[in-house]
Amino acid sequence: MNKNVFVGVDIGGTTVKLAFIDEIGTIQHKWEIKTAREEAGKYILRDVSESILTQAKELGFKKSQLLAVGVGAPGYIDVENGVIIEAVNLGWKNYPIQKELEDRLQLPAVIDNDANVAAAGEKWKGAGNGADNLLAITLGTGVGGGVIAGGEIVHGEIGMAGEIGHITSVKSGGASCNCGKTGCLETVASATGIARLAMESVHTKPQGYLKRILDEHGNVSAKDVFDGANQGDELSLSIVRDSTEHLGFAMANLANALNPEIIVIGGGVSRAGTLLVNYIRQSFDKYAIPLIAKSTTIKIATLGNDAGVIGAAWLAKQKSAH
């Protein structure tokens, strides 16, 4: 390999994804290792560092061709100082990840929250296509988010920016949320939230599609709801309408304040694709200022599991440019 590369690292609860990515964002090589969660995660960065150096050697990279390393990790992070305040999944608490990686690799390192890093990946090489003003929303088990304004990730005062999943969608009588509030967007638009809406209403249509699924499988998932909606099942469609009404409302209100070029929707629920985007669009257009509705594109994320490593490499590139 005769290219210079950035190292993108995406640390998850079970695997760490890694990649060597060139200066224009093309993955030159990617691989995974197991996340060593034993003993409060004290071996994770040792494993990551050794794996990076081994792979580089095997692929014929000189050390000088590795320019910087970027890391996305779950949890609450002090980005400025490169410290993970708390990552419950990994067992880390007040862990100076940037310093340890810089010591081990003798490379500049930078770290950010995994939702922000995924947003940066989609911005750089995914659906965002280089957009400097972008919102990313991940509809998975929960609802995560990342805000990019003027080409930079917005972190906020204590690093909590991007908590789009905890925008209030149901003002009163909403379901409880892990964050301590009720009625959060997450309770009605995550995979879990959509499944909950389905389970709450499935008995109202005893002959319906979702009831059949429930009887066969013992539960109803978000995927079942979108499958039903695609087949024209009325109850499924009404759940999709309800959920996307809340999504479009939250997204439009953010867009009125931030005027993004593009809103990128990722996560498991985004596999529903065009159906999902079309319903969100209807609600978004109702609540966004007409000029903003016209100028905002809503798209499904395109990078899938690579968003994290690509976004992490983008961070590394930004850092080495400064």
Place this chain on the structure above:
Amino acid sequence: MNKNVFVGVDIGGTTVKLAFIDEIGTIQHKWEIKTAREEAGKYILRDVSESILTQAKELGFKKSQLLAVGVGAPGYIDVENGVIIEAVNLGWKNYPIQKELEDRLQLPAVIDNDANVAAAGEKWKGAGNGADNLLAITLGTGVGGGVIAGGEIVHGEIGMAGEIGHITSVKSGGASCNCGKTGCLETVASATGIARLAMESVHTKPQGYLKRILDEHGNVSAKDVFDGANQGDELSLSIVRDSTEHLGFAMANLANALNPEIIVIGGGVSRAGTLLVNYIRQSFDKYAIPLIAKSTTIKIATLGNDAGVIGAAWLAKQKSAH
């Protein structure tokens, strides 16, 4: 004068406010001129430039002591190119204000929307006290806003960021808004909106405080509503509660996404002071993520009419630092 200064210019529909402001944001001298609106505003910048040079001379500034000029103007602005796309109040359309000022004054010039400039002023020397993450909301005839993230004004893709007044507050059956939608925050939280809520409900309490005001003055203003609330008048209190419930909801949802250190409330309605902040706070705390509720300060703006010139000088300072 032996100090270097920036020139802050705040162009309004009837007057232009100007000031010489030093590098730490202290106003050295301020004055006003009439806005020359005749002939589609073609003399405004001539008057502004001549006035700056005359004042500088009279005060004993050498030309080299004027470092740069910043301008806040109403309307829709292409900040990057320094062009006003449209400012209906001034008669300007596709007007290259930055270039004309640079030609006339032989100084670097920068221009931004008046709401953004006021936000920057409060950030630099007002209630924001240097905060890098700040939301500013102006409750006047309409509801304006400015978003500062990571120390920079957020402009968005087509310069429309900060349209906090058009966040949807009343999902269905809301009052019509100038923007083409219904139920915008502006329709329930501007001075006009609060007066409208009062006029709609005043007849439900024929013996009440607001009905007496209506009979005496022929109408009810936002100020009357806050005066009534301060005296414990029930109808006034219920209008304040309704209006601040919407304000707190919109502000909390933005704070969940942007995590500002401080939210600054300005404009005529903000003269209601502590009463206003306390009610907004109640609603905000209900809808913000607990950690964000705890870390966000809500304050009344402190710069009054000087926010524009100070913010404009801040812009000029930023520009000359680059």
